[in-house]
Amino acid sequence: MTNRNDISADLVVIECLSRGIDLYRLNSEEFPIRVGLSVNPLKPSTAALDDQGDAVQIGRAGIWIWRPEWPTIDERVTDELDAEFARQESVAALGGILRTLADRCVSPPDAMQAARWKLNQLVVAHHMGMNVPETLVTSNQGEAKRFADAGATVIKAVAETRVSLGAEERVGFVTAAEKDTNWADVLVTPVVLQRQIVKSCDLRVTVVGKRVFPVRITVPGGAPVDFRAVDPQQCVYTTVDLDSGFSDACLRFLDQFGLKFGAFDFAIDEMGRSWFLECNPAGQWGWLEELAGVPITATLVDLLISLR
Amino acid sequence: MRRPLIATMLVQALPKTKAGTYDAQLQLAVNRFGEPLLDVAGKLRMQTRTFVERDPADPAEPKPPKPQTFTRVVQEPADISGFSSGTPQPPRTITKVINEPADVARGLPLRRNPKLATPWSDNLATGAVDF
Numbered sequence: 506m507t508n509r510n511d512i513s514a515d516l517v518v519i520e521c522l523s524r525g526i527d528l529y530r531l532n533s534e535e536f537p538i539r540v541g542l543s544v545n546p547l548k549p550s551t552a553a554l555d556d557q558g559d560a561v562q563i564g565r566a567g568i569w570i571w572r573p574e575w576p577t578i579d580e581r582v583t584d585e586l587d588a589e590f591a592r593q594e595s596v597a598a599l600g601g602i603l604r605t606l607a608d609r610c611v612s613p614p615d616a617m618q619a620a621r622w623k624l625n626q627l628v629v630a631h632h633m634g635m636n637v638p639e640t641l642v643t644s645n646q647g648e649a650k651r652f653a654d655a656g657a658t659v660i661k662a663v664a665e666t667r668v669s670l671g672a673e674e675r676v677g678f679v680t681a682a683e684k685d686t687n688w689a690d691v692l693v694t695p696v697v698l699q700r701q702i703v704k705s706c707d708l709r710v711t712v713v714g715k716r717v718f719p720v721r722i723t724v725p726g727g728a729p730v731d732f733r734a735v736d737p738q739q740c741v742y743t744t745v746d747l748d749s750g751f752s753d754a755c756l757r758f759l760d761q762f763g764l765k766f767g768a769f770d771f772a773i774d775e776m777g778r779s780w781f782l783e784c785n786p787a788g789q790w791g792w793l794e795e796l797a798g799v800p801i802t803a804t805l806v807d808l809l810i811s812l813r
Numbered sequence: 814m815r816r817p818l819i820a821t822m823l824v825q826a827l828p829k830t831k832a833g834t835y836d837a838q839l840q841l842a843v844n845r846f847g848e849p850l851l852d853v854a855g856k857l858r859m860q861t862r863t864f865v866e867r868d869p870a871d872p873a874e875p876k877p878p879k880p881q882t883f884t885r886v887v888q889e890p891a892d893i894s895g896f897s898s899g900t901p902q903p904p905r906t907i908t909k910v911i912n913e914p915a916d917v918a919r920g921l922p923l924r925r926n927p928k929l930a931t932p933w934s935d936n937l938a939t940g941a942v943d944f
Contacts, residue, residue, distance in 0.1 A: 509835040510842070515851045518840045530840040662819050677819075690818035791851075 506531045506603070508574040516791055516802045517569065517809070526810060529554070529561045533573035537595050542602060549605035563602075567812030569611045569805070570603065572787055609812045611805070612786055616763035620786040623663065623697070629761050630781040633754040637781050638702055638772075644695040650688045657701035658682040659730055678731035702772040702780045707732045710747070710755055710769040711790050711801055714808040717752045718799040721745045721773070742797035751779070758784060765808060 507514040509532045521528040531540060531554060544552035544564070552564035576595035582588045600614060607613035620626065624642060631637045641652045642663060652658060659679050666677040681701060707722040723741040724732050732740060747755075759767045768788020771779040790801040833842035833850045842850045 512842070512851065515841050515849070519849060519851060522839075528840070532835075660818065666819070687818070690816060693815060693817035694819065696817075696819050 506533055506568065506573050507571040508532050508534055511572055513789060513791055514571055516794075517571075517806060520802045520806045524806065526806065529556075529563070529566070531561075531563075533599065534575065534577050536576045536599060538577045538579055542598060544602050544605065546601070546605055549602070552602050552606060564606065565813060566609065567611070567809040568603070568606055568609050569809050570614055570617065611808055611812065612764045612766050617786045620762040620764055620767075620784065621664070623783055626784055627781070629758055630784075633758050633761075634750075635754055635758075635771075635781040636778055639700040641698045642695055643698065644691050644693075646688045646691055649691045649696070649698060652698045653682045653686065653688070657703075659699050659701045660686075661697040661699060663695060663697050678729060678734040681730050701730070702774050704772045705775050705777070706773045708745070708769075708771040708773050708779060709788075709793065710771065711788065711793065711799070712755050712759055712767050712769070713801060713804040714765050714811075715756065716804050717747060717755060718793075718801055718804075719745050719747050720793050720797045720799060737792045737796060740796075742793065744797055744799060762786070766805070 507530065514530065518528060518530060520526075536542070539557065541555035542553065543555065548564075550564035552562070554561040554563055576592055576599070578588045578591045578595070582591060603610065603614045607615070627637050627640060641648065643649050643652070659681050661679050662677075666679075668675055682698070707724070709720050709722055711718040711720075721743045722732050723743070724735045725739050728735045728739075755767070755769055758769075759765065764786050766786065768785040768790065770782040770785070772782055773779055790799075793799055794801050833844050835841075836843040836847065839849065844850055
């Protein structure tokens with residue numbers, strides 16, 4: 506369950522096609538206008554989609570939820586409230602079905618919802634024994650300035666550094682606080698302030714089921730704080746081994762949320778210590794697969810078919 | 814003008830996640846030739862084609878006759894299992910006719926454009942937000 510424009514979904518489709526695995530791609534924006542559904546909630550295995558007359562039995566399938574988009578309502582519904590009513594009902598029906606099939610999902614929807622909250626992620630990471638940088642979430646100008654005055658600080662979004670309105674979308678990255686940062690701006694909305702780790706490199710750990718794919722990412726000198734702001738071709742990607750305690754902590758973190766997929770970001774300091782930054786329940790992996798050779802897509806498909 | 818501090822981090826417009834158009838039969842984005850954008854490993858190819866670079870100054874060598882077209886079968890019904898046993902299902906066999914096999918640009922393995930699948934897209938990451 507994804508959207509028409511998702512490139513990671515394309516990778517999974519190609520892998521399935523190349524292995525002869527039957528796959529149905531539900532692009533949620535095509536629901537319910539092109540694709541319908543029906544299910545007896547007490548018999549979730551009967552859940553089926555109706556793709557223009559063709560039945561797709563999703564009740565016995567493995568299900569991967571990956572960045573679905575809002576349902577599209579028939580444009581002949583001209584009353585805006587009617588259309589909104591139809592949209593929220595469509596979300597409730599599709600979301601409800603997914604919950605009856607939670608044990609067939611790579612990561613169930615409620616698990617992904619729970620894992621959205623980055624602040625709680627820090628708490629869980631701490632409980633798993635991971636190092637977590639000193640952090641302050643605040644809309645208090647004085648508190649923000651005091652935190653920043655006490656040491657090098659990065660500014661992060663509480664949720665995600667992306668916003669869209671109509672056709673316009675903007676994206677940003679974690680940035681370092683500067684001497685001229687206007688701390689009064691936190692009055693508008695809270696931010697996450699975190700003690701900056703002097704990094705020797707970044708570590709992306711992608712977990713699929715029980716398999717762990719750690720990749721060290723070394724950025725060129727003078728690069729921005731956030732490796733995602735660097736052209737991937739300018740970074741060096743190296744697969745590394747983790748000690749079992751590290752891997753176990755990542756697996757237990759995902760178990761805590763009920764996730765079977767997660768992309769962890771750690772900063773590695775000059776002493777070699779790892780610092781948990783965040784875990785993304787829907788983190789990208791395509792570029793890592795290409796540049797570091799980690800077989801994440803194939804492993805994800807293995808996991809998906811094991812849920813049938 | 815007052816802005817939230819976090820807005821100073823918004824440095825650029827989000828790039829389109831990918832080019833191409835969606836092929837509902839393949840369930841993939843395809844290029845203008847109808848080929849999957851991300852067939853980087855040639856996984857969907859049923860044939861291997863090789864090409865030898867020649868110096869244009871070299872005299873032309875006689876070439877073997879080339880077929881006008883070849884057929885690539887992406888998926889066969891016998892390989893399908895699972896989803897819809899006992900229910901009608903559209904034919905899943907997809908046959909694609911590719912013309913001009915001597916066209917080097919199209920014969921080379923399609924490269925995954927790293928700009929299409931970068932860590933930038935992690936910003937879209939929460940997924941299933943309202944589902």
